[in-house]
Amino acid sequence: MLSLAGVNTHIGQYHILQGVDFEVPRGSLTMLLGRNGAGKTTCLRTIMGMWRASAGRVLCGASEIQDMKTPEIARLGIAYVPENMGIFAGLTVRENMLLAARGGAPDEKRLAWIFGLFPALEKFWQTAAGNLSGGQKQMLAIARAIVEPRKLLLVDEPTKGLAPAIIGNMIEAFRELKRTDTTILVVEQNFHFAQSLGDAVAVMDSGRIVHRGRMDALAADSALQAKLLGLSLEAHP
């Protein structure tokens, strides 16, 4: 579904992505892991066209998207959930959802399915998004991304700053989303969250992919975790 080949990204004088290669298989949930500053967020932003790739190719299905503008990439069916709950605080929950529904009003059945995933959104439908709690804002950001069926969902650190109970809800929501065969790429720091959901994994370090494989294999190999991420699953139950 998504493939990056030799992608380089410069931000000002800094060379952030230094030849990133990896693939996100159709219908899978792929985790992109790595230490702070490894280039994970830049990678998602480069896919979305927010940073222009200085070299390399980004393919979504059969389309080369590395030279496209962000709105055109979004219109291909790629949804992006930025880190820090990227919602529009001044608009209501309803207005946030309507903004993402490009085909007009959202489909009632789909909306009911989303309310099933995130019941709080139905309760606060007419509330200003800025008044929601952190967890609810994150739910809204994800709900907005899936208000219409998407080819690919890019999610940047969905658990950042959330309480463990909310993270549990989020895991359930992503499990439900996986059942719809949506292709998902998630950048994450929380290894428990990653190993609960990931089918495949790519690990970044210093702007490069340093490991690719199955998530369960990485979860089972404490030594590899320590080597790649400087942690072990035992330390993060």
Added chain:
Amino acid sequence: MIRSLLSGDLPRSRALAAALALVLAALVLAPFIFPGTRSLDVAAKIAVFVVLAASYDLLLGYTGVVSFAHTMFFGIGGYGIGLAAANWGSGWGSLAAGSVLALALSAAIAFAVGLLSLRVRAIFFAMITLAVAAFFQILASQLSWLTGGEDGINFSLPRLLHPRLASYYLVLAASTVLFLALLRIVNSPFGRVLLSIRENEFRAEALGTRTVYYRTVANCVGALGATAAGLLYAVWLRYTGPAATLSFDIMVDILLMVVIGGMGTMYGSVLGATIFVLAQSYLRDLMKLASGAVSGVPLLPDLLHPDRWLLWLGVLFILCVYYFPTGIVGRLRK
């Protein structure tokens, strides 16, 4: 009925609803409860400036675009009517033709300026609009054979509009319709997109929004609103000139009206324009009274001398911004 007229955007505060009702009632009844030419002139100016400030709020408050060309579009409206009436006669046909041409010219300029400069950073757009507006003002002053130069153009209107009362109610009715139209625009899906762009352009783009397109359209709608206000102001004054419509002072006035009233609220334009025009028109008289009342006290009569009205107007606005950082409407809605 009222909800529908207001496009579902109700005042959401009893005090605000009461203030808006008071302004509307005062404007409708102005010819009867405030007799005299001056008070009617102030009322008409309030009606026109509500539209002018609301159209600027669509740009500044709803889209986050800082433009200094708003008076240029206001002036295009004024000159559209003025030139048509002065050159083609005072019939309805020439007024209609002048209005259509002015609106078309404004839309074309706003589209061109927007498309060329809304891609760049906000500060560059602001500078470009400032330059274009200054150029237009110089043009209006220099092309005296066409525009009357600094003296402007006096013209007459169709016979039906000769009574001041008829002109006043035409201006008031048209201003009300224009304000409600702007309110509908900001409460439509289009308005929602503008708010999302103002809040976070990158997030809006990530949802597939072509931000340059939306900002350009907003620039055109704002320009058309300002031009329509200019048309009405010219109809009311039966005159147009650089000082009345194109001056940079008017641009500052609009900015203050929007900020004091409350940005991104539309109703803020009503209160901002009303308070500002009233202060501009009557503060000097109030100070004359106050100065006379404290004539025996040292220093105070000098401080309250009517010639110092601009100083006190400034103080009044500093206090407004200090105590109402989200504008009067923001404060009333809290």
